[in-house]
Amino acid sequence: MAEQARYLKPLPHLDEENRPWWEALKRHELYLQQCRDCSAMRYYPRALCPECLSPHTDWILSNGRGKIYTFTVTYQNTAAGFREFLPYVLAYVELDEGCRMLTNIVDCAPEQVTIGLPVAVVFDDVTSEITLAKFRPAP
């Protein structure tokens, strides 16, 4: 609990719709969803396919690789948990499986970040309950 008290950034609210996805992240597995009826891929996870409203879903394990679609180096954020760690890189990563997800680029200098840079997932266990999928330049 001491660890959670120190972690000031917003944490996701888990519910019965999203819990399997977050529990998989805690096991260091990043999943996408695919509609069993119309094959549409989707990120973030949700109970029904937005294209056809089917409740039948396959969970697709991502290989955790992709490239940077776009990014910004954030120099100003007044919110607690972020203002202490400026600058940081906010980015959309396009996964090999096709979905674009908002994330942070870590483990590299902000000036090394470019669009198109190949990246690989880093599982950041930010609390004992929550793991976030961040990315770093692929080896």
Next chain:
Amino acid sequence: MSLAGKVAIAGAYEHPTRFAPNKTMFQLMAESARGALDDAGLTINDVDGLCTTGVGMGWMGILGFCDYLNLTPNYVDSTAIGGSSFVAHTAHAAAAIAAGLCETVLIVYGSTAASQRFAIGTGGVAGGGEPCDQYELPFGPTTVGSYAMIAQRHMYDYGTTPEQLAEVAVVARQHAAMNPAAKYREPITVGDVLASRMVSSPLHLLDCCMISDGGGAVVVTSAERARDLKKKPVYLLGAGEAVRHTARGMRDFLDIAAAQSGRLAFERAGVSHSDIDLAMVYDSFTITVIVTLENLGFCQRGEGGAFIGGGRIRYDGGLPLNTDGGGLSSNHPGMRGMFLLIEAARQLRGEAGQRQVRECEVALVHGTGGNLGTRHSGATLILSNQAG
């Protein structure tokens, strides 16, 4: 049923304040309402419809404002889709008037964002309860960061330069110099913009709109009634609205809501791009103007950076834009759609003084609400001093 020419803006008023620490939000709204009704030659007793929303207002704030002004309208709309809301309200009010639900609608906004020190662009993004928030807020998105990611991708795909972005801010300041009410009126150069501190790359401080206090209101009524009032009617010719979001992870982020809302507004108005004498386009950030003009179809995608150069968007250029100085230099009390409407009305009536656009007959107003890099709305209106 077409709305073209059936409804008009009969009154418009921009509150002169840019910093009002001794006034409340509702007071600024009431003062703005009085100004717009005076402008139209109407009284509060003529109002039978009300539209409002706000950054400082609660979920049911429209009820609180009805209480404050002792209003009992026949039509209310507090559509809340960000800074574009008042542009959308105008279309909704027009539809309601044309359908006979009400006759005279007050659309009003006020905010003390500056005196209450709201960090609108660079604080944590509000909300947190919706499914999408769970996958975004942990990573620290800000409003400026969301737009900055659009700018970064635009530069990567099309070679748009920081100098081209800066030009939007430079022209806004030139216009503000001709607007006595504008907050920032000292000239700036492209070099000044590039030398200002980086807030969220590639956007510098002077690529970002300000945060001010302020208020404004417009009164919308039937064209028939507007013709008997004090001021020259500003007719609504066409309207459109749209939203864009993360699209289950498949979003093309340079396709923005303006593409859809703009197409609808042009089709419904029956006018073409060459008919537009003035564009009032939400300038939350310099990049917003460039991608909005592209998506509205004034130029091809990727050409926006070059398009805004060479004086084209100056008040005396080929496509005068944001002649009041915009959110970059005149005012930005959290949501700016209201002031797009007011400046368009001033220009179409020939009341814009030194910055008056010559022979200004048709204006396009486009509001963007929310965050281009996650979820946003777009609302477009085409207005004219001719009924069509």
